Amino acid sequence: MSLHSTAAQLATLAAEGEKGGNHESLSPLVTGGAAFIILMLLLWVTTRFNRDR
16 A cells, blocks of 8 residues: 555545544434443442452
8 A cells, every 4th residue: 555545545534524424323422321331330340349448
């Protein structure tokens, strides 16, 4: 892969980003909620295994 083709791909990605390239099926509320639940689950697991205090 040459430097020219890499630069062209990056330019294409940048142009798509300006159009709001989010996929229509991805809801920010669902994505954020799922991330929050996963982080809370990881926090709970971490505190269950850290019983030295």
